[in-house]
Amino acid sequence: MNLDLKKLKLRSVNEKLQSIDRKKNNRKFTISNPEGNHAICAGLTENIDVTIKGHVGYYCAGMNQNANIIVDGNVGTGVAENMMSGKVHVKGNASQSAGATAHGGTLIIDGDTSSRCGISMKGIDIIVKGSVGHMSAFMAQSGNLVVFGNAGEALGDSLYETNIYVKGKVKSLGADCEEKKMDKKHKSKLKELLKKAGSNIKPDQFKRYGSARKLYNFNIDNVSNY
């Protein structure tokens, strides 16, 4: 079923997609003419497929649960922010704070993201096929961030337990983030993530970054690390 945002109000489109009956057979939707509108597909809870044809604005697919959302274009700030489960696939570039605070699910971005990708992420898997901007994975707590391209300044600043995998160059690491050994466990997890994103790049080409765990509790000897 196609939902045309030139003819329908954004709120009615979101309400429709938010209240799909569990037993309903028609579970495939397309949205045309998004024209940069904000909060498209925010708050979906059912396992439906939605393809958005065009560029969208802020908070697209925010708070998603179960839905499989494809954006055939670019996304604005905060795509899939606070996602709980499901999958969001962006075919273009993403703006700031992609996957911010998200607890679960998978976010795949074919292009680049700007700053603060995965800020405060809490369990989501984010796979970026391009590069990420500065302060990515800032205060990231759990989950995985995979970057095929380069990472900007201060990657993983004040990091907790998120694993960051970068294939390209890292401009600089943030406070308490360091390069870590890639052991078997991480290689197999990374292989699984790459498979999810339909890539056959070998995990060996990536470097892993994680928390040095020096800033978990305040310690005067570490004051220069803050």
Place this chain on the structure above:
Amino acid sequence: MCGIVGIYLKSKKFEKSLGGMLSKMLISMESRGPDSAGFAIYSSDKNKNYKYSICLNEMSFEKFKKEIKKKVKFSSVEKNSDHIVLKSIEKPNKILPILESYEKISLIGYGKSIEIFKQVGSPSNVVKKFNLDNFSGTHAIGHTRMATESAITTNGSHPYSTGEDECLVHNGSLSNHNNLRRKLKKNGSKFNSENDTEVAAGYISDSLKNRNLKQTLKKGLSELDGFYTFIAGTHSGFAVLRDEIACKPAVIAETKDYVAICSEFQAMAHMPNVNNAKIFEPEPGIVYSWGK
């Protein structure tokens, strides 16, 4: 919050529809700035006249016209709502002191190609008031304001113009504007408001005396402290700069015919062939410029 927009035309194809395109952008950015709006439109003036953009405030058009006739030789004076554009071959150093002697009016900008209109009220009312849809030109810059640090007045609205054919719009806030204003005043700059952006505009005008726009903005990175996405216009084009933290958004679309910049993509969704444009966000701390 605030919304900023700009269009630079690479080809002549859309010159007649420039006003209409900018108008749609400003209306779309109303959610980011409902308090006031303004725009600067550049067009080439073959008569080699200077154009002085003035807001009359409470002064009546007839009274102003009668008085200015005695003091200034001008070729035309056009009224557009409460604004006027005075065209004269007389140079700014002669005309500006005369215009500044009128306390009631506000001189908004001057130059050979720039015209500026700005007023309080919602962007949709402001563009209607000045009939922006009917304007043509080579490039244009606009702003919708959500007031934070200074009053909602005409003088508190953007764009700010502090030099010939120069203008600036700003999304963000500066923290060292009082200090910088004092310094610039010592060097002879004049300011009409308490607004932080006016100081940035004054800073750019002052620096342009010795540098080009790109060098000026690069220098500004270390001297303007705060959050900003700037669009700075000159007679030949415009430049864009985001501070290094880059909290304030901007998105650029470039085709073979035009460059469009807006705070949010939705403001440029109506632009011709935008879905096939090269769309990107300006990177923090890097100056982007387009010009002839």
